[in-house]
Amino acid sequence: GNSVTQMEGPVTLSEEAFLTINCTYTATGYPSLFWYVQYPGEGLQLLLKATKADDKGSNKGFEATYRKETTSFHLEKGSVQVSDSAVYFCALTSNFGNEKLTFGTGTRLTIIP
Amino acid sequence: KAGVTQTPRYLIKTRGQQVTLSCSPISGHRSVSWYQQTPGQGLQFLFEYFSETQRNKGNFPGRFSGRQFSNSRSEMNVSTLELGDSALYLCASSLGQGAGRATEAFFGQGTRLTVV
Numbered sequence: 630g631n632s633v634t635q636m637e638g639p640v641t642l643s644e645e646a647f648l649t650i651n652c653t654y655t656a657t658g659y660p661s662l663f664w665y666v667q668y669p670g671e672g673l674q675l676l677l678k679a680t681k682a683d684d685k686g687s688n689k690g691f692e693a694t695y696r697k698e699t700t701s702f703h704l705e706k707g708s709v710q711v712s713d714s715a716v717y718f719c720a721l722t723s724n725f726g727n728e729k730l731t732f733g734t735g736t737r738l739t740i741i742p
Numbered sequence: 743k744a745g746v747t748q749t750p751r752y753l754i755k756t757r758g759q760q761v762t763l764s765c766s767p768i769s770g771h772r773s774v775s776w777y778q779q780t781p782g783q784g785l786q787f788l789f790e791y792f793s794e795t796q797r798n799k800g801n802f803p804g805r806f807s808g809r810q811f812s813n814s815r816s817e818m819n820v821s822t823l824e825l826g827d828s829a830l831y832l833c834a835s836s837l838g839q840g841a842g843r844a845t846e847a848f849f850g851q852g853t854r855l856t857v858v
């Protein structure tokens with residue numbers, strides 16, 4: 630079945646540091662890949678997505694590239710801010726006629742001023 | 743446009759009781775999915791409904807059930823509650839256009855269920 634392996638946290642960085650959160654996946658066919666973010670007391674918000682190999686998703690300074698050869702979708706940001714502190718989830722859908730999302734375990738990110 | 747609305751936001755129930763949670767999707771969205779989020783198990787898929795039909799189901803016992811109405815609103819029910827059912831239950835809505843690329847899922851704020 631499908632699975633997502635995500636870098637364990639928590640991750641603590643200083644403001645303006647470079648961020649990488651690793652994500653690799655196992656799936657049949659050609660999944661769509663997503664990064665979701667969850668702020669305290671909130672549901673999940675879509676941060677970015679990529680639907681085919683070599684696509685780059687980007688939003689709010691975050692980027693991730695769909696790498697089929699390494700089955701990876703690592704999240705990066707060049708300069709993090711305190712407001713980026715949240716839990717980040719990597720996820721995929723199999724695109725086999727349903728909307729089921731398979732999530733990684735989540736990475737808690739804390740940015741220190 | 744209005745987002746995904748889940749009610750109630752918080753619930754406290756006693757072991758053995760049953761509970762019904764409600765989700766109103768974004769207007770025009772036909773797919774509603776439910777997820778359970780716990781510190782130990784993370785985010786786990788419960789089921790998905792599309793046009794009033796259950797299209798996919800996760801690995802949960804039969805005590806967990808759901809339904810979708812003609813206006814796409816969805817409810818999930820948990821019977822004979824156990825302490826381990828304490829969790830944040832999240833609803834997600836999407837266009838759900840069927841075969842092909844999955845569409846973007848929008849999540850509600852969740853219902854926090856505590857079983858005592």
